[in-house]
Amino acid sequence: MTDLATTPRPRRSSGLLAFLIRRSPLAVLLVGVFLVAAIFGPWLAPHSMTDTNLTVALQPPSATYWLGTDPLGRDVLSRLLGSAQVAAQAFLIVVLIGGIFGTALGLVAGGLGGILDLVVSRLVEVLQGFPTILVAIVIVALFDPSLTNAMIAVGLAAIPDFARVSRSVAIQLRDREFIQAARGLGAGELRILWSEVLPNMVGPLIVIASFDGAQAVLWEASLSFLGMGVQSPAPSFGSMLREAQGYLAIQPSFAIIVGIAVSGVILGLNLLGDAISDYLDRGGK
Amino acid sequence: MVKYLFGRVLGGVVTLFLVTALAFFATAFAPGNPASVLLGNMATPERIEAITRQLGLDQPLPVRYGIWLRETLLGNLGTSNVSFKPVNDLLLAAAFPTVQLALASLVVAVVIAIPLGLILAQNRNSWWSRPASGLITLGISVPGFWVGLMLIVLFSVTLKILPSGGYTPPSKDLWLNIRSLILPVATLAIYLIPSVVRFVRVTAISVLREDYVDTARAKGTAPAAILLRHVAPNTLVTTITYIGLQLGVLISGAVVVELIFSIPGLGRLGLNAVLNRDYPVVQGVVLLAATGYVAVNLLIDLAYALIDPRVRAR
Numbered sequence: 001m002t003d004l005a006t007t008p009r010p011r012r013s014s015g016l017l018a019f020l021i022r023r024s025p026l027a028v029l030l031v032g033v034f035l036v037a038a039i040f041g042p043w044l045a046p047h048s049m050t051d052t053n054l055t056v057a058l059q060p061p062s063a064t065y066w067l068g069t070d071p072l073g074r075d076v077l078s079r080l081l082g083s084a085q086v087a088a089q090a091f092l093i094v095v096l097i098g099g100i101f102g103t104a105l106g107l108v109a110g111g112l113g114g115i116l117d118l119v120v121s122r123l124v125e126v127l128q129g130f131p132t133i134l135v136a137i138v139i140v141a142l143f144d145p146s147l148t149n150a151m152i153a154v155g156l157a158a159i160p161d162f163a164r165v166s167r168s169v170a171i172q173l174r175d176r177e178f179i180q181a182a183r184g185l186g187a188g189e190l191r192i193l194w195s196e197v198l199p200n201m202v203g204p205l206i207v208i209a210s211f212d213g214a215q216a217v218l219w220e221a222s223l224s225f226l227g228m229g230v231q232s233p234a235p236s237f238g239s240m241l242r243e244a245q246g247y248l249a250i251q252p253s254f255a256i257i258v259g260i261a262v263s264g265v266i267l268g269l270n271l272l273g274d275a276i277s278d279y280l281d282r283g284g285k
Numbered sequence: 286m287v288k289y290l291f292g293r294v295l296g297g298v299v300t301l302f303l304v305t306a307l308a309f310f311a312t313a314f315a316p317g318n319p320a321s322v323l324l325g326n327m328a329t330p331e332r333i334e335a336i337t338r339q340l341g342l343d344q345p346l347p348v349r350y351g352i353w354l355r356e357t358l359l360g361n362l363g364t365s366n367v368s369f370k371p372v373n374d375l376l377l378a379a380a381f382p383t384v385q386l387a388l389a390s391l392v393v394a395v396v397i398a399i400p401l402g403l404i405l406a407q408n409r410n411s412w413w414s415r416p417a418s419g420l421i422t423l424g425i426s427v428p429g430f431w432v433g434l435m436l437i438v439l440f441s442v443t444l445k446i447l448p449s450g451g452y453t454p455p456s457k458d459l460w461l462n463i464r465s466l467i468l469p470v471a472t473l474a475i476y477l478i479p480s481v482v483r484f485v486r487v488t489a490i491s492v493l494r495e496d497y498v499d500t501a502r503a504k505g506t507a508p509a510a511i512l513l514r515h516v517a518p519n520t521l522v523t524t525i526t527y528i529g530l531q532l533g534v535l536i537s538g539a540v541v542v543e544l545i546f547s548i549p550g551l552g553r554l555g556l557n558a559v560l561n562r563d564y565p566v567v568q569g570v571v572l573l574a575a576t577g578y579v580a581v582n583l584l585i586d587l588a589y590a591l592i593d594p595r596v597r598a599r
Contacts (some may be wrong), residue, residue, distance in 0.1 A: 005557045028455045126300045129530040131538035131578060133552075138307050140566045214426065221428050222541055227560055234451050245434060245545070248449075261430035267426035274422070 028174025030268025038088035040083035040119040049082040050233045058251040082235035087217045094216035095209045097155025111193040112169030128160040140228045150229040158212045169201040177259040203280045210273035214266045237262040293586040297579045308568045363565035370568040383550035390473035398478045402485025424479030430541045433472035450547040463483040469546045476538045484527045487518045529585035
């Protein structure tokens with residue numbers, strides 16, 4: 001992102017998709033599979049996600065159970081499809097919290113400047129890098145371990161990222177001609193921020209959403225692994241790996257398969273962020 | 286420099302204030318009246334009221350926060366709801382393994398990541414530069430705790446050369462202590478390395494574009510000498526700050542690693558406290574970890590000011 005301010009509004013999305021397929025086919029493939037699994041998972045699942053059957057516990061991949069079974073005899077593939085849906089929920093919660101609060105803070109701070117900017121920048125500086133796990137521990141201790149509560153902590157941690165980017169774009173745009181023109185026409189500062197500045201930072205914000213979305217999936221897995229997120233019997237990448245840990249010596253393929261699946265989702269989102277960032281750097285060409 | 290340091294200390298104080306507020310709320314809004322929890326089955330309405338007044342629980346929240354803050358600053362963190370041991374003792378016992386794990390991992394990660402990042406920057410136009418960047422992205426994407434599980438499969442289950450968990454204090458047996466920490470430290474270091482390598486690479490590439498590097502090159506200085514004498518020092522200064530920012534990642538990672546390898550550290554203490562709703566311990570762990578985080582970041586800022594003359598002059 002060399003020059004955020006010259007970034008034009010995103011063109012037709014078909015141009016972006018064509019660019020992404022050329023630039024990073026792996027990202028498109030991984031994110032595509034993730035989205036299909038998250039949206040259509042319940043219909044695609046060959047077996048039940050939660051029904052246990054101890055007679056087929058911990059089986060290796062086979063014709064009936066393509067990716068094997070877990071310690072309670074549940075189909076791993078079906079539970080991975082369910083996990084994808086949970087990961088997508090984690091993504092949405094984190095990006096919504098970080099995106100709405102972070103962007104609003106950064107927009108107002110960068111656009112209006114002055115003492116407000118000073119306070120917001122300091123706050124962002126202070127919060128950036130603060131151990132997410134500590135916030136998660138307090139929230140989960142106060143309320144219950146659940147996906148939403150765990151992801152609120154991660155969403156709070158995403159606020160500084162969105163605030164930083166939107167602030168820097170707002171500062172770059174503040175004195176550009178079209179903003180001054182709007183000001184000359186009598187538009188209020190907040191209205192200018194909303195209808196002139198905000199649409200021009202959609203690109204960089206999508207890049208941050210992609211990276212923080214990858215973090216959200218990673219954190220969902222970590223916190224559920226720790227028992228602070230999704231609770232069994234509901235499937236999630238983290239709770240499956242938690243179940244797998246006790247059986248590393250007996251059936252390591254269970255842990256290996258789940259790990260590859262969650263890594264694939266995170267890798268796809270990270271690569272997608274890189275590729276979209278490239279697209280914006282080249283002015284959408 | 287005074288102004289710079291003043292700003293940093295102020296930032297640290299603000300963080301700590303937010304953290305104490307957070308930790309306070311963890312108990313103030315915890316379900317269940319502490320007075321009735323304390324009294325257990327001896328609770329009568331009169332006794333609960335007496336204890337409530339004695340603990341200051343009938344006061345408005347800001348006053349309660351003040352009372353709580355005074356007790357905390359005096360080092361009175363209360364007793365565990367579960368084991369009934371003083372929180373101070375629990376924290377003290379758990380702090381050593383965590384500090385040992387975190388420090389060792391940080392040193393290993395930095396020693397590997399910084400040279401790697403510099404080499405990648407130096408060879409940014411070679412054919413293996415792109416696959417190497419791909420590998421870094423892969424490293425950032427793979428969950429650290431899964432790497433830990435895979436290391437257990439490889440070294441404990443298959444090769445049977447390292448323990449899959451447990452912790453021996455160094456005072457008891459130094460060799461066993463080191464053996465018990467190899468896999469946890471490797472897990473945490475592998476978790477940190479990719480992002481540090483990426484940062485060092487990007488920073489070093491921008492340093493390589495500076496005029497003084499061109500001048501050195503024009504004078505005929507060997508590329509390796511340029512890298513060591515001009516690029517490395519200027520890269521390191523920024524990298525120190527970045528590592529300060531990674532401290533939160535290190536703390537979060539340590540919690541997960543302690544759980545996987547059953548290390549009796551702060552992370553496991555805090556985690557068990559959360560799941561048992563042992564609020565005084567939750568509070569103690571959060572306070573201690575956050576204070577450590579703020580203190581180390583302040584030290585890093587101080588080091589930064591001492592190393593970089595441009596900051597010193599401010």
